[in-house]
Amino acid sequence: MLILLMLPPTKRSQRTNFPFQIVLEVMNTPGASKPGVSCMPVPRFGVLGSGKGSNFRALAEAFKEDSRESEVAIVLSDVEEAGILDLAGEFGIPHRFVAPGHFRTRMSPEAEEAMVRLLQEARVDFVVLAGFMRVIKEPLLKAFPGRILNIHPSLLPAFRGLEAWRQAVEAGVTEAGCTVHLVDAGVDTGRILGQSRVPVRTDDTADSLHARIQVAEHELYPRMVREFARGISIGPRDF
Numbered sequence: 001m002l003i004l005l006m007l008p009p010t011k012r013s014q015r016t017n018f019p020f021q022i023v024l025e026v027m028n029t030p031g032a033s034k035p036g037v038s039c040m041p042v043p044r045f046g047v048l049g050s051g052k053g054s055n056f057r058a059l060a061e062a063f064k065e066d067s068r069e070s071e072v073a074i075v076l077s078d079v080e081e082a083g084i085l086d087l088a089g090e091f092g093i094p095h096r097f098v099a100p101g102h103f104r105t106r107m108s109p110e111a112e113e114a115m116v117r118l119l120q121e122a123r124v125d126f127v128v129l130a131g132f133m134r135v136i137k138e139p140l141l142k143a144f145p146g147r148i149l150n151i152h153p154s155l156l157p158a159f160r161g162l163e164a165w166r167q168a169v170e171a172g173v174t175e176a177g178c179t180v181h182l183v184d185a186g187v188d189t190g191r192i193l194g195q196s197r198v199p200v201r202t203d204d205t206a207d208s209l210h211a212r213i214q215v216a217e218h219e220l221y222p223r224m225v226r227e228f229a230r231g232i233s234i235g236p237r238d239f
C-alpha cells in the first residue's frame with residue numbers, strides 16, 4: 001500500500017516553496033523492504049541440502065524474524081529422507097526431493113535441470129547450499145551466475161572437500177573455522193565472502209570440533225547471506 005503523508009513544512013520544504021513536506025510510505029506491501037525506505041523486492045532464496053539441515057534451520061529462523069528482508073522460497077534435496085525436507089515442512093516452506101540420477105558426486109544433467117526449473121518456478125534470486133553433498137554443474141551455474149553460496153567447515157583455502165573438520169584434527173592445526181563462499185565450477189574454490197574462526201582444543205575429536213564449527217556456521221551463514229543479497233540488486237523476475 002502506498003501512503004502519501006502531508007506534514008507541516010520543514011525549513012527545506014519552505015525553501016522550495018512547498019506548503020507541506022510530502023512523505024511517501026510503503027506499508028505492508030508484500031515484496032517491499034523497510035517502510036519508508038524503498039520498494040525493493042524481498043530477496044528470495046532457494047536452499048539445497050542433503051542432510052539434517054541445521055544451517056537451513058538457522059537461515060529460516062533468522063529470516064522469520066524479519067520476513068521483509070529475505071525469504072526462503074523453496075528447499076530441494078537429492079536425498080528423499082533428508083532431515084532438511086522435514087524441517088522445511090515444519091517451517092511451512094515448499095520442499096521437494098529431486099532424484100539425483102546415477103552419478104555419485106553430482107546430479108545428472110537432467111536432474112540438475114529439474115532443480116533449476118523448480119527454483120525458477122519459485123522465483124528464486126539466490127541459491128544457498130546448506131550441506132548439499134554434490135558438486136554443482138553448469139545448469140545451476142548458468143541459471144544463477146554469481147548467485148550461489150555455500151558454507152564450508154574450514155578456513156578455506158585450507159581443507160577443501162569432505163569432512164574438513166576431520167582433516168583439521170588430523171593435520172594438528174590449532175585453529176579451524178568455517179567459510180561462506182560463492183560457488184564456481186571447482187570444489188570449494190569460489191570467492192570467499194566471510195569466515196569465522198574456531199580454536200582447536202588439545203582434546204578435540206573430529207566430532208567435538210565439528211559441533212563447535214557448526215555453532216559458528218549458524219551465526220555466520222544467515223549474516224553473510226543477508227549481506228550478500230543486500231549488496232546485489234535483484235532484477236525483475238522474468239523467468
Ligand code: GRF
Pocket residue numbers: 049050051052053054055056130131132151152153178214217
Ligand atoms: C555443514 O557442516 C556445512 O559446513 C557443510 O555441510 C554441513 C551441513 O550440515 N557444507 P547441516 O545439514 O546444515 O546441519
